[in-house]
Amino acid sequence: MKKLINDVETLLTESLDGFAAAHSDIVTLGDEGRFVRRSELKKGKVALISGGGSGHEPLHAGFVGHGMLDAACPGQVFTSPTPDQMLAAAQAVDTGAGVLFIVKNYSGDMMNFQMAAEMVDCDNETVIVNDDVAVENSTYTTGRRGVAGTLIVEKIVGAAAERGDGLATLKKLGNAVNKATASMGVALTSCTVPAAGTPTFQIGSDEMEMGVGIHGEPGRRRVKLASADDIAAELTGSILKDLSLRRGAEVLLLVNGFGGTPLLELYLMVNAARKVLGGAGVRAIRHLTGSYVTSLEMAGCSITVSAADDTTLPLWDAPVHTAALRWGM
């Protein structure tokens, strides 16, 4: 296992210490690194809290800050955070308007966030993200998985929270954005979880895993490596089928790297995905390209399409200041 680490046991806390030091202008680390929170809270604003296993950086801590999350709870690599982390985060960032939990649909995350929601003594609601169209049910999941679309939900709902929308409105918006957002990914290589020390899965030098999950979970099928255009056709085609977009629809296109894929290739995938969208009469009017929802050093990418409308587009464009997404300020 080749990694820039000192000790598997302290990997996460050392990384969080580096993160908090690098972004001390916007975030503070909670006690014992149980959560990352905004340094400055806004009185009367609904607090957005997300979290999940580490190894997907910059998700979620990289999205804490003005216009997105108020706190993120990092679990160990590919392991759910505990209910007490979420409880501590909620107590730290609730300013009286309640808490909205944004949870990716994995059994562990769902169970622990639900326990936290029952324990927390302020108003709270939960938005569940399940944007991955690759498979129904999977390792760690009942139903569809929550993947890169999560950042779109966090951005749009975060902007609405920042302008003062209430808890019920935000939950409704989050559910709507989740429904309007679909993703699918492909892996060319496996990642290696530090505590395991060996690759999560074996894959031939001429193979890819079509529909892979962000923990290296199996996708739809293992096939021979195909061209970027063929890959984009399957990923984007599956997404379009799920979203049932009309011709003329406008969308946000996120081409997301899993951690080991060069930006050179991701932009080529943008070009490939745009051709598929164009063929369906769908126009990408906003783009985000980079490694935002990763699987450690896995090579591969996912494509996410999110239908844009007059409600969501201004919220996507609204100012944001986090470690990983920043514009307008």
Added chain:
Amino acid sequence: MKKLINDVETLLTESLDGFAAAHSDIVTLGDEGRFVRRSELKKGKVALISGGGSGHEPLHAGFVGHGMLDAACPGQVFTSPTPDQMLAAAQAVDTGAGVLFIVKNYSGDMMNFQMAAEMVDCDNETVIVNDDVAVENSTYTTGRRGVAGTLIVEKIVGAAAERGDGLATLKKLGNAVNKATASMGVALTSCTVPAAGTPTFQIGSDEMEMGVGIHGEPGRRRVKLASADDIAAELTGSILKDLSLRRGAEVLLLVNGFGGTPLLELYLMVNAARKVLGGAGVRAIRHLTGSYVTSLEMAGCSITVSAADDTTLPLWDAPVHTAALRWGM
């Protein structure tokens, strides 16, 4: 070779097409993809032009926009752009105040930029970046290599150009920033140049290349994989020795991934590098962490330290709006 591509021959143009489409609000592609330029130019502002082989994305095209470059010339992967690319870029973005070329110190880049400088019919100057302290002379280089520090030169000089500084002032500033900036990297794996199809170098499963170049050039020595703290001590120690910083000095710390290293590890390296800096009485007051000057999918990272002062810090902090760096707007 596992890559998200259609054809090695069209890889670069397809990727540039995706890039230009994704960032059509700020950049335009020159004829035949010879350069990427700002869509809107500012009359009377010195134009900053950089470029180099592709495969280091987001460098340089990702740094074209307000507050940084006016144009970037992408060569084929790890291959210098041609003089006619630079000439065409200069003709496209010069608005009468002249052109400053920012060139990484590689023989091919140096020769081609020099030819362009002789051909171009406007005032022009060149800043050469050679921040890599690992080795004197190397494959492709006489003298020290230009690596991740290049982005710091481009950001600081770009901000000065934006506020209206003249050509001579900018050249002097660029030289000063280059001198105040030092970098060194380590590779855990090789990358594979698409046209070659096989890894650039062979490396054992328990080895690393200390002092590696951004094309996979040999560094100081091939050694057994060490802990993050030991790696940070050697990289940061070599940098501090080169910069001869006094105790109490304030610096900008860039921990740069080479393309295949997770952000989780990069932030751990931030933490490790800060410990070394702290031990030398040097304080990191600005941080940039991510894969900004890459070597395709190579695993590893570089550390860059740039001395900050009252001249350079406000320029670093000044608004920037490019594909890869954006703040203040």
